[in-house]
Amino acid sequence: MRQAALFRVLLLLAGFLAFAAAWTKEDHEIFRLREEIIATEGVNVTFYDFLGVKPSASHVEITKAFRRKSKQLHPDKAKRSFIASRAKPPRTSSGKKKDGVHVSKRPSDREIQKVVKHATExxxxxxxxxxxLKGPGRERYDHFLNNGFPIWKGSGYYYSRFRPGLGTVLIGLFLAFGGAAHYLALILSWKRQVEFVDRYIRHARRAAWGDELGIQGIGNLSNYNDNASTTAAAENGEEHVVLNRKQKRMMEKENRKESKKAKKEGSSGTATPTNVVTSVGDRKRVVAENGKVLIVDAIGNVFLEEETEDGEKEEFFLDINEIHRPTMRDTFAYETSTVALPQACR
Structure with missing residues (x-):
């Protein structure tokens, strides 16, 4: 239910973002008008160029320029100018009128309609x-003029983005899969390994002493309350438990110090033999689900017992804090780049 609610919230936010990022009706009008001016007046002609003013012109200057320009582009004036231009005699390349009789031919109605239509547009x-330029759309036009106009692509206006080449695509894929994806896989593997070792340790302590804390005597304290003759033994057991707890805290502190030293020296993993952590008190052997032999001492330390090729038995201390947490330096992308870059710079 929580995931479904979160999905709805994300979907709603995405809809709001899409709505906020969409172009308004006025923006589409500016884009369409700009494309028409580029097609008819020229590629680099802006609204200000078409009107005949500077981008810093005031409203009064824009109004004056519009009145002056509207007289020049009025359809009636364009029609008269076109008919008059056809009535004039042709000129030579030097600009002089050709000799002889010139017969003026009035343009056809179709030609006149075409000119009038163009002038009207x-x-x-x-x-x-x-x-x-005189209304609120001027601010939007200036924004697009300074930051670039989007381009029409099939179903709408979009900003033209960088199109990467083959080399850029390969580098991007290398960083994505060899860096980010590999790092994510390493983190997931590390978490599974930590959970696996932690489950092993808990199982061994519970099987050995009847409690996940792994301290001898805690799981059997209730057995001493059955009769009054065992009261003194129970008191001795409590003293022994307190002592074991103190020993456990001391041992954990020593283990943390040694684990920090081991990380600095480059040692890692759960199966690293150590001479610092040794078993304390009574020991019990426990067989795990996969057949491995685990040894649990009186304060809960768990050791993995393995036999070498020579027949000698070795014990490896299990500690989830000793499991190396992966970093970006462990990824394939980083390791490859550290090897390839020095060779390329030679």
Whole structure:
């Protein structure tokens, strides 16, 4: 239930982010108008260039420029100018009129309609540009003008992003799988190993002394309350338990110190023989589920007993704190780079 609720919250947040990142209607109008001006006026023509003002122009200057430009681009004036241009005699390359009789030919209605249509579209774009630069859309246009315009890609406007080459893709895959993925796998393996050793230790202590603390006498204290004749023995047992607890704390402190020294020297793993941690008091042998022989002493230390090829038995102290926690230095990407980079720099 908690995972489902968390999933809904994440989905809702993703929806809000998508809504916040979407372009508004005014943004789409600016994008469309810009593309039309680029197609008709030129690639590097901005709204300010089309209107004939500077980007720092005031509202008054924009209004004056619009009135002046609208007179030039009015469809009626464009129509008259087109008809008059066809009535003029042709000129030579030097700019002089050709000799002879010039017969003016009026343009066809289709040609006139085409010119008027083009002029009407330019005039309409001029009005929209004026509205954008004079209204609140100017701030949005200046933002896109300074930071770049998105590009139309199939179903919407998107910013054109860096397209990596083959080498960049291979490096990215190497870092992703040889670095992050390998580190995650090492962490999961380390956790499983810690859980496995911890389960071994708990099982051995419970099988040896009847308690996961692994201290001799704690699990059998209740047996001394059966009759009054064992009261003195129970008191002696309590003193022995207190002493064992004190010994256990001292031994754990020594173990932590030795484990820190071992990490600095580069030693790691659970099957590392040590001469510091030795068994204390009575010892019991326990057979684990996989057939391994475990030895538990009076204060709960667990040792793994193994036989060498020569027939000698060795004991290895089991401690989850001795298990090396992996770092990024243990990943394949780091180890490979530390070997390859020095050779490449030679």
């Amino acid at each position: 330019r005039y309409a774009r001029l009005g929209i540009v004026h509205d954008v």
